[in-house]
Amino acid sequence: MDHALVGKEDLSQALDTLRNGGLILCPTDTIWGIGCDATNEEAVRKVYALKGRDSTKSMIILLHNDNQLTSYVREIPEVAYELIEYSSKPLTIVYSNAKNLAPNVIAEDGSIGIRIVNHPFCEQLLQRFRKPIVSTSANISGDRSPANFDEISQEIINGVDYVVQYGQDITVDGKSSTVMKLDPSGKFEFLRK
Numbered sequence: 001m002d003h004a005l006v007g008k009e010d011l012s013q014a015l016d017t018l019r020n021g022g023l024i025l026c027p028t029d030t031i032w033g034i035g036c037d038a039t040n041e042e043a044v045r046k047v048y049a050l051k052g053r054d055s056t057k058s059m060i061i062l063l064h065n066d067n068q069l070t071s072y073v074r075e076i077p078e079v080a081y082e083l084i085e086y087s088s089k090p091l092t093i094v095y096s097n098a099k100n101l102a103p104n105v106i107a108e109d110g111s112i113g114i115r116i117v118n119h120p121f122c123e124q125l126l127q128r129f130r131k132p133i134v135s136t137s138a139n140i141s142g143d144r145s146p147a148n149f150d151e152i153s154q155e156i157i158n159g160v161d162y163v164v165q166y167g168q169d170i171t172v173d174g175k176s177s178t179v180m181k182l183d184p185s186g187k188f189e190f191l192r193k
Contacts, residue, residue: 006121010165011128018129022161023047025138025152027170028062029090029119030177031145032152033135034160035062041102047134048104050159053141058107060092062117062135064126072100072112072132077186084116090177091115094191096184105134115177121166137176148172 014024021043024035034050036043038061048055063069066084069076074097083091098112106112115135117123126133137145138152146152149168157163179192 006124006166011121011124013162014125014164015128017162018043018125018131018133020161021046023050023159024162024164025157025160026121026125026164027119027149027167027172028122028135029115029117030175031147031172032138032149032167034138034156035133035135037129038101038105038132038134041104044102044104044134047136050156051136051139051141053136055104056108058111058113059105059134059136060113060115061101061105061132062115062122062126063132064117064123066116068132069095069114072098072114074099075184077182077184079186079188080182083180083182083188087178089175090118092177092179093188094179094181101132111181113179121164145176147175 017024018037021040023046026035034047036047066081073095080093092113092115094111094113096111098106098110138156139145148171180188180190182188
């Protein structure tokens with residue numbers, strides 16, 4: 001995927017939507033996701049409502065650079081940076097003691113799942129937005145996650161404020177990320193491989 005293919009207008013519309021507390025539908029380095037400002041409690045509430053998802057189930061957030069981790073996690077084990085650097089596929093790490101995020105995006109135990117994204121559109125969006133973005137599969141809770149844009153239900157498309165144009169015609173394998181829980185001591189376990 002070429003960075004040059006990301007349209008300025010597309011990026012601008014997605015940014016405006018996020019800044020205004022709206023929901024976007026966008027491609028990520030895994031599957032298409034519903035996104036919003038991860039620091040905006042009302043926007044996060046809208047995502048739960050659209051998906052019909054139990055608000056006790058936490059969602060993950062995306063960052064474009066591991067330097068940003070210290071802004072949203074109190075203690076980052078040194079091993080986290082190595083895991084991110086050497087992971088050959090998308091990796092979501094669940095950290096303890098989240099901070100500076102909407103309370104309803106943080107799990108009941110205070111943890112947060114974070115993925116450093118590697119995707120042309122997401123990277124540019126996150127760099128310009130300068131805040132983390134919630135990313136959750138673009139489906140009604142309980143339904144199968146859509147691998148590609150054409151598998152997303154009309155209900156989800158109609159329920160967001162902006163649908164990103166980039167990547168709609170790209171077919172990917174649509175796999176979710178590996179999820180690993182990492183505690184402050186550096187001990188980790190796989191939650192989803």
